Amino acid sequence: MTERILYVGSYTHRDSEGIYIYRFDTQTGALRHEALAAEQEHPSFMTLHPQGHILYAVGEDNEAGHVNSYAIDPASGGLTFINRQPTHGTAPCHLVVEPSGRTLVVANYYSGNVAVYPLKADGSIGDPVQNIQHHGSGPNQERQEAAHAHSTTMSPDGSRVYVADLGCDKVMIYRLVNGRLVANDPDHVGVQGGAGPRHFDFHPNGRNAYIINELDLTVTVCAFDAGTGALDPIQTISTLPDDVDDKTGLSTADIHVSADGRFVYGSNRHHDTLAIFSVDQDSGRLTAAGHASTRGHTPRNFTIDPTGAWVLAANQDSDDICVFSRDAGNGQLTPVGDMVWAPMAVCLLFGP
Template identity: 35%
Template sequence: MANELLIGTYTDRLPHVDGHAQGVLTARFDGSAVTDVTVAARVENPSWVTAAPGDAHVYAVSETEPDGGVAAFARGADGVLTELGSASSGGPSPAHAVVHPSGRFLIAGTYGGGTVSVFALADDGSLGERTAFVRHEGRGPDPERQDAPHVHQLSVDPVSGDVVVVDLGIGEVRWHAFSEEGALTLRPEATVVLGSAGPRHLVFHPDGRHVVLVNELDSSVDVLRRDGDRFVRVQSTTTRADGAEGDNLPAAVCVSDSGRTVLVSNRGDDTVAVFAFDTEASRLTLVDSVAVGGRAPRDLVIAPGGDRVLAACQDSDEVTVLAFDDADRSLRLLGTSPVPTPVCLRFV
């Protein structure tokens, strides 16, 4: 049975990417290839896409300057996206957005502005009023990449319900209490400071007790362990194989449903790092580094069924497909499918 896939892309040539897609794409994945790639919505630089619970409503950022945007869409039974409206993201170059598990709010963050906005969502999925707005201040140790706040990812803590903000620019991961009205209240005692490591993306382990965090600037991946109402950093290790040389920028991290395996994409090495995760010891062990089959892998997703991994290879205009066996933590390239400037992958 084929699965439908939403693909976020770049449409413009920017300093860090030669974007030439035409907007949000939809495609089919049959287990071996990505096919029937079509333009679902013409949005400028929709580099991140997400969906509400049930997948009836889809949201995309528009990574533009001097102000970015977020757009809402109704998704029909045939997969067609119908725009419901858009709003300012509250700053330039939004990089990420997530729908609250309640389906009542959209949370968006800007890389260029270092801001977080919360939007109420109407019953029809459209964007309502902004219920919260936070602007980070400060900078990190790296004068080039951490000259200002750069919010890179947002998520919701599955245990506490807090909104978690990963800011590469100030080198911190911040936890915010989230109210029923959509307000954010910083919990400064819960902030995790990574500094020059450059935190980029994190994923909650299925056990709810651990977080795995990938750092872009030093090619590391960290284990955070829940300690009461906050997390503490208990391990940091490299995402690169022994002997790897040259520039490298990790991008995405995902964990298998069993929690046994963690995968990290490496741009530069153009590999997927495969880690075994020991929950008792709160420890990652690198067991393999597999060529991804394309250039600059951004997002990684494990397909429904759990035996395939897809990688969005931004600079080689393809989505690559790898066979995945969680039991023995093996990963093997099966093939590639042409897709223009893919960045984000979301099964619906």
Template identity: 40%
Template sequence: MTRDTQIAAVGTYSAATDESVHTVAVDSETGSMRHLDAVAAGPDPTFVTFHPSGEYLYAAVREDEEGVVRSYEVDRETGALTERDGARSGAVAPCYCSVDETGRYLFVAHYAGGAVSMLSLGPDGGIDPPSEVVEHEGSSVDPDRQTAPHPHSITLGPEDRFAYVPDLGTDEVHVYAVERDEPSLSRVGAVDLAPGSGPRHLSFSPDGDRAYLINELDSTATVLDRGSDGLLTERSTVSTLPPEFAGENKTAEIAVHPSGEYVYGSNRGLDTIVTFSVEEGTLARVGQTPTGGEWPRHFAVAPDGSRLFAENRHTDEIVAFDVDADTGVLSRTGESLSVPEPVCMQWLPGSD
């Protein structure tokens, strides 16, 4: 790859035998995308994450009886993927995975399994069986979606000291201390959100003092202050929808611009990316941008902040947008890439 090309990996909804984890090349000048490689990872490898070295890629796969995490060696020049190994994830229906900055541990959230797990990684990228599986308990007010715990993501905070787990089923964000000697997860607390909000994903500000949380069920975004003890305190909550919208909607992804000045969230139903500006610790809506397709389950901001790429699951397409550096507003570049049911896009470390 040249200096003007970035590599990303894409996870999808797919059948077990379909090519389901893809690598793509993204032109840094134009935002154009092209296919590099694809592998059949198993049923619904809906979330992928890179090892910090960029040498390995991990995919969370929804096998029937228990989830699996599969690892692939990555050719940094060509984007080619070579399967290395895999391990059971610790519970059913893994929906999110992340790796700490040291590259020693992998963390998995299981939506239907109601649990999070921690797995050790070898220096060669290999995956050990789970060293810790923590089962959540509780429920909340929504009779269809909140009768049981549903951890929807697990994100490492600044300095990798704590792991943060939004639980859509219980309206909480759990905070775990990451114990590396054991290794294990030690629960240190949780923050309660509005009943029926359905917390899903969160993203930290560049300085790590603040977290931004997107809530799936009531289409809101919450600003949280992070203390030195790792615990979170709610500061404010705003809607991701315009006042005149009266249809059905579910939010999905949230991401902070590298500058820290803007926050983006995806609306499924309205099918937009909402842009917020960060103003004294609160969020102010700047605008709504149609994603050029349907059901944007995820999106990815380029490492340099110049573009945003929306993964429209129901219309099988990734659509590229320019980011206005002065306002954060999005505009379509005219570039897109056909991918069956794309739902996650992650950048190869060091490819920018």
């Protein structure tokens, strides 16, 4: 199969109406808009059920957040609304489903809490069973006045959930026990003050993990103990070129490790680049390997396609998607084709 479905989530300002379907050719890198899949307010982050038949999307409302479920048509990729649940918080911005498909975890950014839901056999979202409030702050008085849960990441074995909290300069660690979150021991890892951890990804070697820090534009490299769930920071590296002195208005957003574990990529908003790092295969440490312009403004989320040959970046403020070919040997990214219209695109998710 050379053509894959790509779901594009957005903020529903300007011309955007919700979740869109695109078609991506994995041989040529051609991307084309197909249709509006679902009208929904601010579907800023999405994920799939492990079986691939359901799509879940947050509704990033600043007053009353919600999370939605959609059935996926296996032939067309079209979405049919199933149900919606409140997140009991404001600005839900990230979510994850554990591998058995029985539990959904949502991070609420502004209110700094995490909501936990059972998933029913038909993929619908049950009533929330847990609401965990984070507490704390950081030295950045404008952005870290309180807790701000920013992402939820499942451990490779599905036994733990890692919640990056930008406001507290911590990644909180929870064990998943019978569909509920229980504080792990240790219960968090801290990053440097004012860093603002945002997103998080594991290395396929099972020994390392990477935290991208929004406020100080760095990546924290951690040694990972799969037995205890502990993270031990071993390196901090900038996502910007050495010649960038003025960081005013700049921030990072997303991070991904290539499937072969040789490269890590991170997005720089307002610098409008993807940072490229090579990975030391023994230690997991990073070495800067370059930057690729996204040819637009404010790259937020990006994704590596299932073949590993392409990277697609969503430019929120220029309403478009940049497609790159990826050199598996050196990790470098080369833009291909024309920019593709995508209104206020902030999340890219390949379908099943």
